[in-house]
Amino acid sequence: MWREISPDETVDIRVDGYRIRAYSFGKGDNTLLCLNGGPGLPCDYLREAHSCLTDHGYRIVAFDQLGTGCSDRPEDASLWTIGRYVAETETVRRELGLGKVHMLGHSWGGWLAIDYALTHPENLVSLILTDTVADIPHLVSELERLRGALGSETVAMMQRHEAAGSLDHPEYMAAITLLNYRHVCRLPEWPAPVQRSLDDWNMGPYVAMQGPNEFLYTGNLRDWNRIPDLPKIKAPALIINGEHDELTPACALRMKTAMPAAEVSIIRNSSHMPFYENPDDYYRVLLGFLSRHGAGI
Template identity: 80%
Template sequence: MWREIEPDDRFEVEVDGYRVVAYSHGNGSETVFCLNGGPGLPCDYLREAHSCLIDQGYRVVTFDQLGTGFSDRPEDASLWTIGRYVEETETVRKALGLGKVHMLGHSWGGWLAIDYALTYPENLRTLILEDTVADMPHLVSELARLRAALGPETVAMMQKHEAQGIYAHPEYLAAVTILNYRHVCRLPEWPVPVRRSLDDWNMGPYTTIQGPNEFLYIGNLKDWNRIPDLHRIKVPVLITTGEHDELTPACALRMKLALPDAELKVFANASHMPFYENPGDYYPALLGFLSRHRAD
């Protein structure tokens, strides 16, 4: 079960002339390399949820992606592309000498993990895609379905503000807040690591890549679709999602059907963060998958 654990090591890696900070827990022979969501979030929320894997003999490595946490925060919007983040991820892996890894990507980190797996397949032992998608246009249609549950008048209100580019209007923010509590984290009190990451959110990468909130995708990945390429990913893949996830079970199934070696777990009573919302089911599923694919 998750708990906050101080890293054993903290590294500073030079990437594109900037400083990226990475964290390492444990000294196991196999590494779980975690790519957190956002974009623009510090890695705290995912690091604290997975550092406990050291109890099972794994090394766990996370890093604050450029623009987040303790890494440098340049304001050049041209840096916020998935291709550059793929190369950043590879730079961190090589700098820390990780070898082949179990790559775990959550949300945006899953998009990043998919593109990494297609670019550097030789560096993966397994791929774990958590609460993520591989087809953005399909996700947009699923988000429209979730938004529709708010009722036609609320949907019309949201569309009006979106057409005007007004994302900070109180009634619009109220609708987004309801959706967040239904489909991002359904706990009455969000865990401290989640709040810590959210309180330090850099909206520069987020708005450039994704959009103004979790339910409107108008950034530079709005047309991203890797479903036609997933057959090239040959390593074993675990796909996880919450039954109420904003990145819905339908999106998860679309990935599973396109991958040659994938299993899918849908967690009850959870949305976008099953590791906090339903840890009793989440950790056995993750550890079972990892144990079946250990090299030793």
């Protein structure tokens, strides 16, 4: 089960002149490199959910992406691109001497992991795509379906505020809050690491790359689609989704269709945070996959 653990090592890495803070847990030969969601979130919520895997002999590494957490926070909007974050991830892997890794990307971190896998396939033992997608335009259609469940009048209200730019209006925010509790985390109280990450969210990268909230994509990744490229990924792959996930099981199926050899697991009674909402099933699936796919050397 997840618990908050102090890192065995905290390292500052220079990437193109900026400081990136990385955290390492355990000394195992198998390294799980975790790429958290956002963009713009500190890695706390994903780091704390996976550091417990040291109990099973794994080394767990996570880092605060540029603009987040204890890493530097420049305000140059030209930095917020997926290509730059791929290069950052490779620098972290190389500077820490991790060798080949099991890479786990959650949400936005999954998009980053996919582009990393296509750019540096030689560095992966396996790829775990958790609560993520490979086709943003398809995701947008799924999000429209999810918010349609709020009713036509509520959807019309949301569209009206989006057109007017009044996204901070209380009725619009109330609809977003309801969607978050249905499709982001269904727990009555969100775990402390999740809340800590949310409280320190840098909206600069988020708005530039994704948009103003989880259900409106207007950023530079709004047309991102790697479905045609997924067959190029040869590393063993695991796709995990919560059954109520905002990044829906239909998105998982779309990735599976492009990667027939990938394993898929839909975690019951969970949404976008299955490692907190249903940890028993989540860890069982993840550890089973890792144990079948060798060591990072």
